[in-house]
Amino acid sequence: MTQTGRLSAKRSKPSYVMAVIGVALVLFLLGLAGLLVIQANNLKIHFKESIEIQVILRDNIRSQDAQALEDTISHLPFTKSVSYVTKDQALQNYKKDFGDDPDTLLQYNPLYASINFFAKADYVNADSLKNIENYLTQHDIVREVYYRKDLVNTLNGNVKRVSVIILALSVLLALVVIILIDNTIRLAMFSNRFLIKTMQMVGATRWFIAKPFDLRSIWNGLISALVAIAGLLGVIYAVEKNMPEFNSNQNLVMTILLLLCMILIGICISLLSTHRSVMKYLRLQLDELY
Amino acid sequence: MAESPIAELRNVNIYQSNALILGNVNLAVSKGEFVYLVGKTGTGKSSLLRTLYGDLPLREGEGRVVGFDLSQITWKTVPYLRRNLGVVFQDFQLLTDRNVHENLGFVLRSTGWKDKERMEEKINDVLDKVGLKTKGFKMPFELSGGEQQRVDIARAMLNSPKLILADEPTGNLDPETSDDIMQLLFQIARDYGTSVIMATHDYIVLQKFPSRVLRTEQGKVVDNATVSFA
Numbered sequence A: 001m002t003q004t005g006r007l008s009a010k011r012s013k014p015s016y017v018m019a020v021i022g023v024a025l026v027l028f029l030l031g032l033a034g035l036l037v038i039q040a041n042n043l044k045i046h047f048k049e050s051i052e053i054q055v056i057l058r059d060n061i062r063s064q065d066a067q068a069l070e071d072t073i074s075h076l077p078f079t080k081s082v083s084y085v086t087k088d089q090a091l092q093n094y095k096k097d098f099g100d101d102p103d104t105l106l107q108y109n110p111l112y113a114s115i116n117f118f119a120k121a122d123y124v125n126a127d128s129l130k131n132i133e134n135y136l137t138q139h140d141i142v143r144e145v146y147y148r149k150d151l152v153n154t155l156n157g158n159v160k161r162v163s164v165i166i167l168a169l170s171v172l173l174a175l176v177v178i179i180l181i182d183n184t185i186r187l188a189m190f191s192n193r194f195l196i197k198t199m200q201m202v203g204a205t206r207w208f209i210a211k212p213f214d215l216r217s218i219w220n221g222l223i224s225a226l227v228a229i230a231g232l233l234g235v236i237y238a239v240e241k242n243m244p245e246f247n248s249n250q251n252l253v254m255t256i257l258l259l260l261c262m263i264l265i266g267i268c269i270s271l272l273s274t275h276r277s278v279m280k281y282l283r284l285q286l287d288e289l290y
Numbered sequence B: 001m002a003e004s005p006i007a008e009l010r011n012v013n014i015y016q017s018n019a020l021i022l023g024n025v026n027l028a029v030s031k032g033e034f035v036y037l038v039g040k041t042g043t044g045k046s047s048l049l050r051t052l053y054g055d056l057p058l059r060e061g062e063g064r065v066v067g068f069d070l071s072q073i074t075w076k077t078v079p080y081l082r083r084n085l086g087v088v089f090q091d092f093q094l095l096t097d098r099n100v101h102e103n104l105g106f107v108l109r110s111t112g113w114k115d116k117e118r119m120e121e122k123i124n125d126v127l128d129k130v131g132l133k134t135k136g137f138k139m140p141f142e143l144s145g146g147e148q149q150r151v152d153i154a155r156a157m158l159n160s161p162k163l164i165l166a167d168e169p170t171g172n173l174d175p176e177t178s179d180d181i182m183q184l185l186f187q188i189a190r191d192y193g194t195s196v197i198m199a200t201h202d203y204i205v206l207q208k209f210p211s212r213v214l215r216t217e218q219g220k221v222v223d224n225a226t227v228s229f230a
């Protein structure tokens, strides 16, 4: 018996780190899915209100007419924001986006002037947009109304689908983590086998032997949860900066509840899988673990 | 009518994996009795002892040890069986990272002792019984082989067992130190009425300290009662 309990506990530490990181990853994904569900409405609003509707104007119209239409649109109830893009500006944008100049090839500017606007989220559905389109095309100066119809149709299902995918991913990862923890426990129990053997021989109950492992796993679960929460707060911060509609304060209670759930789930995953493994290996002869 | 035996096996078959090691074992050990278990290597001495302390499940036959029915023992109840036993063996050594006193304290805590004062009392009591009253602060590596074995015996006595199961406790010791340990075990049996079952290879010990002998041979346990060794 050359090993001591203390020495070997130190040696098996790195694998606890892996387990902690694993649980943190699972929690982070779960948190992300939860956040998506909580913010589903805000996200939908964000995406809907970023679908651009282009009212493409005929050539050779007076700019007063165009501006008058822009003014009209800006006062309509469904409009969120509007901008007038002249033929020249359209050309500039095209050059910027595609890097070549249709002007030199064709000897004229093939692009149309347009009035571009974003609609309020409530109106971004196939029916309302169709009505808006019909209404606007009645104007003589309007050539056509264009927007990504495919986007509008898929948007509603997407948020739900993404959160389900993330949820499935995290369940899968959780299985991997349980295996990881199991391995860690096997290692830790093997390196503490003399200590455990002593306890078994003198009549310590399994629960008593499992206690230090369980306590440690509670700490590990807590640490994992804190790491995952830090990551999630980072995500919230970044998203809030780029998406003003995404307001975590608006769902503050739900968000806090989510974070508390993450702590609870972290401790549960860590504790339950650790306890299960300890009990499993106590049933075996410890010398036979390797 | 005598008291019921401390340990008793009836028509027991002992297996390792699926190989029958000892068949139709019958034995009874009464209070305060000292019993040797001898036999060639690999004949099943350790297997028999392991059956008695619930490390090998009793598959066939009946067994009672310190009031526990071995066939009813599960992982839930085996700790309570062991708390009424003292187990000593060659390769069940002290924890090397703590001193003698802490080794014994660890055992007490493991079996649910809480009261600091009573623990202290108990530790001093068993160290006194094995003649190591002043060595509690020593680390295991600071002790001689015989002293370490005494601490092992002290550990086995912590929960005031009615039965001590010893597997070659003198296996690693020189003859003089062996004598010491044997005297101690006999003294414990005599003074506290503790029964002892001790597996050994050491026929010199048997000659010097004669007592009842159980012999394992050819898959059987033979009770030589009081066979003498000439």
Ligand SMILES: Nc1ncnc2c1ncn2[C@@H]1O[C@H](COP(=O)(O)OP(=O)(O)OP(=O)(O)O)[C@@H](O)[C@H]1O
Pocket (backbone or CB within 6 Å): B016, B017, B021, B039, B040, B041, B042, B043, B044, B045, B046, B047, B048
């Ligand atoms: N864990 C085990 N799994 C399978 N077979 C085992 C196991 N332990 C022991 N055996 C076998 O059981 C038989 C009895 O072994 P046991 O250790 O009881 O003998 P022993 O009389 O104590 O021997 P020794 O005097 O060498 O200590 C041996 O043939 C051994 O190979």
Ligand SMILES: [Mg+2]
Pocket (backbone or CB within 6 Å): B045, B046, B047, B167
């Ligand atoms: Mg043996």
